[in-house]
Amino acid sequence: MSLPPETGSADTGVIHDIGYRGYRGPRLGRGHATRALFTQSLRAAYGLGRSGKAKVLPMLVLAATTLPAAIVVAFALTTKLDDLGVEYAGYLSSVGMLVWIFLAAQAPVLLSRDLRHHTVPLYFSRPITRGDYVRAKFAAMFCAQFLLMAAPLLVLYAGALLGGMDVGDNTEHALYGLAAALLYALVPTSVALAIAGFTPRRGFGVAAIMGYLAVSAAVAAVAVGITRGTDSADAAQWTALISPDGLVESLVNELFDLGGGLDRRHAPGGVGTAVFALVAVALVAGSYRLLLRRYEKI
Amino acid sequence: MPRTAHRRYVECVSTAVIKTDGLTKRYPRVTALDALTVEVLPGVVGLVGANGAGKSTLIKILLGLAPATSGRGEVLGLDIATRGPEIREQVGYMPEHDCLPPDVSATEFVVHMARMSGLPATAARERTADTLRHVGLYEERYRPMGGYSTGMKQRVKLAQALVHDPKLVLLDEPTNGLDPAGRDEMLALIRRVHSDFGISVLVTTHLLGELERTCDHLVVIDGGRLLRSSSTASFTEATAVLAVEVTDHPDDHTLAPGEEVRGRLAAAGLSVQAEGSHLLLVRLAGEGTYDTIRDTVAELGLGLVRLEQRRHRVAELFTDAQDFSRGGADDVAAS
Numbered sequence: 001m002s003l004p005p006e007t008g009s010a011d012t013g014v015i016h017d018i019g020y021r022g023y024r025g026p027r028l029g030r031g032h033a034t035r036a037l038f039t040q041s042l043r044a045a046y047g048l049g050r051s052g053k054a055k056v057l058p059m060l061v062l063a064a065t066t067l068p069a070a071i072v073v074a075f076a077l078t079t080k081l082d083d084l085g086v087e088y089a090g091y092l093s094s095v096g097m098l099v100w101i102f103l104a105a106q107a108p109v110l111l112s113r114d115l116r117h118h119t120v121p122l123y124f125s126r127p128i129t130r131g132d133y134v135r136a137k138f139a140a141m142f143c144a145q146f147l148l149m150a151a152p153l154l155v156l157y158a159g160a161l162l163g164g165m166d167v168g169d170n171t172e173h174a175l176y177g178l179a180a181a182l183l184y185a186l187v188p189t190s191v192a193l194a195i196a197g198f199t200p201r202r203g204f205g206v207a208a209i210m211g212y213l214a215v216s217a218a219v220a221a222v223a224v225g226i227t228r229g230t231d232s233a234d235a236a237q238w239t240a241l242i243s244p245d246g247l248v249e250s251l252v253n254e255l256f257d258l259g260g261g262l263d264r265r266h267a268p269g270g271v272g273t274a275v276f277a278l279v280a281v282a283l284v285a286g287s288y289r290l291l292l293r294r295y296e297k298i
Numbered sequence: 299m300p301r302t303a304h305r306r307y308v309e310c311v312s313t314a315v316i317k318t319d320g321l322t323k324r325y326p327r328v329t330a331l332d333a334l335t336v337e338v339l340p341g342v343v344g345l346v347g348a349n350g351a352g353k354s355t356l357i358k359i360l361l362g363l364a365p366a367t368s369g370r371g372e373v374l375g376l377d378i379a380t381r382g383p384e385i386r387e388q389v390g391y392m393p394e395h396d397c398l399p400p401d402v403s404a405t406e407f408v409v410h411m412a413r414m415s416g417l418p419a420t421a422a423r424e425r426t427a428d429t430l431r432h433v434g435l436y437e438e439r440y441r442p443m444g445g446y447s448t449g450m451k452q453r454v455k456l457a458q459a460l461v462h463d464p465k466l467v468l469l470d471e472p473t474n475g476l477d478p479a480g481r482d483e484m485l486a487l488i489r490r491v492h493s494d495f496g497i498s499v500l501v502t503t504h505l506l507g508e509l510e511r512t513c514d515h516l517v518v519i520d521g522g523r524l525l526r527s528s529s530t531a532s533f534t535e536a537t538a539v540l541a542v543e544v545t546d547h548p549d550d551h552t553l554a555p556g557e558e559v560r561g562r563l564a565a566a567g568l569s570v571q572a573e574g575s576h577l578l579l580v581r582l583a584g585e586g587t588y589d590t591i592r593d594t595v596a597e598l599g600l601g602l603v604r605l606e607q608r609r610h611r612v613a614e615l616f617t618d619a620q621d622f623s624r625g626g627a628d629d630v631a632a633s
Contacts, residue, residue, distance in 0.1 A: 020432060036410075125386060125391035
């Protein structure tokens with residue numbers, strides 16, 4: 001027995017019931033709690049800290065969006081191409097469906113669950129305010145979506161650098177890609193969260209978000225498709241306004257002069273770009289305010 | 299690191315933990331709180347009222363979650379109108395309804411709630427382990443809460459209200475849905491929250507019986523108004539009633555013993571109520587009441603089977619409200 005002498009006889013190794021101990025440590029307040037909620041929600045969006053089952057879908061989607069990028073890189077590297085042959089922003093459009101699935105499945109995870117299980121009042125009985133709650137959830141879903149899209153872009157960019165391709169050109173286009181990812185992570189996400197905030201039932205939330213994104217995108221795509229080569233082709237581009245996804249794609253293509261071919265989606269002209277940008281801002285701000293008002297009532 | 303258990307010393311025991319002054323909350327169609335002026339001192343305080351009496355509204359306003367229409371209030375000396383976040387940092391709240399996600403374990407959930415109260419990650423874990431042990435949740439705390447019994451769920455709900463070591467907890471109907479044994483355990487736990495943990499408790503219920511055993515003080519509201527606020531003891535003592543049971547007369551079987559005694563006691567100026575043919579309830583009017591009863595029964599030649607004090611139940615409060623305002627004028631805090 002080598003008990004340090006200074007601990008004295010009272011401190012033997014036996015654990016007794018020491019009764020209730022108060023907490024004298026720091027209380028870090030609202031800001032800390034909001035950040036903790038953000039981290040927890042971001043992790044939850046990827047199923048981390050939740051059951052194994054909850055990880056399946058987000059991880060599968062993450063793999064599915066990144067894998068094609070890895071294949072493109074592998075192909076380019078083995079055949080020693082001097083160009084990836086894929087536009088960064090364009091890549092995001094082509095995996096758009098996967099990004100929707102992630103959004104439709106996980107936005108209700110962040111909001112509907114708390115509503116369904118009446119956990120929301122527990123949050124509001126703590127230092128954070130309703131605004132803090134909405135802010136944390138909004139930021140978490142935005143980051144989750146952004147990470148989902150940034151991952152394949154990173155793979156493409158790293159591959160391009162590894163293959164000794166033009167650094168300047170690739171950096172420029174990778175930045176366009178990141179800008180697109182930023183917008184995709186903002187606009188459709190806002191709308192999806194606004195929908196999720198009104199449905200305590202997760203299934204309804206998933207169906208409503210997926211339905212809205214898919215139907216609006218389909219309508220816009222069909223309108224562009226059937227008018228291709230006609231005089232009303234430009235006018236048809238306006239239909240992208242009803243689809244958060246199409247809106248972002250059109251805006252990005254026009255801003256960075258990307259995309260090509262007859263089916264190219266773009267904001268029509270200078271006025272069109274301004275209107276598209278305004279609508280994008282309005283969608284984000286409107287959804288955010290709608291959510292805030294929704295939580296004022298709880 | 300202090301290793302010995304330390305008890306929190308509530309600074310200035312006489313300071314009210316909750317103080318409201320003319321607190322009023324009007325919704326478009328109802329007045330939930332009507333000029334409520336009340337002071338709640340440290341201890342276990344019962345907030346009694348029927349459903350819709352304004353209990354939940356009061357809690358919401360005290361937490362700074364809903365603005366009062368008029369009037370003011372303080373919780374732990376902090377103004378409810380302006381210092382909501384600070385109040386909520388030092389107050390715990392256990393809601394009436396279910397609020398636990400089924401796919402999460404009690405440990406994970408309470409840790410998360412501790413962090414939401416502003417505790418650093420490590421402290422949140424330590425406090426969670428301690429608190430769950432104190433509310434009586436052991437191995438099962440690692441299992442998803444969906445499989446918990448009502449009693450276990452209530453314990454987790456209590457734990458999340460205590461995990462940040464608040465100075466005051468607001469418990470909304472904590473015994474709801476529990477069987478009698480579970481209810482007793484929960485009430486004992488609530489007592490300990492104050493006696494062992496040093497945390498003041500405001501507990502609401504519409505089941506009055508259980509408050510008598512648990513609370514030091516009762517605040518009764520009805521229709522958003524204060525009906526009465528006083529110590530639990532004064533509720534039961536002020537209206538002590540004696541139960542008197544007598545036998546039949548040994549020889550004269552035509553005599554109705556209860557009726558006879560009742561008549562004589564009433565004539566002696568006592569307030570008497572017959573409860574069956576042999577049982578009477580006599581309001582205690584002083585030490586002399588015992589002698590009067592004894593003498594009356596002896597004079598009639600009856601046997602005295604029982605003479606015991608029957609405490610007035612808080613449950614009789616609502617049917618008997620006017621009695622109280624007459625009998626206990628000294629401790630009615632309503633102004």
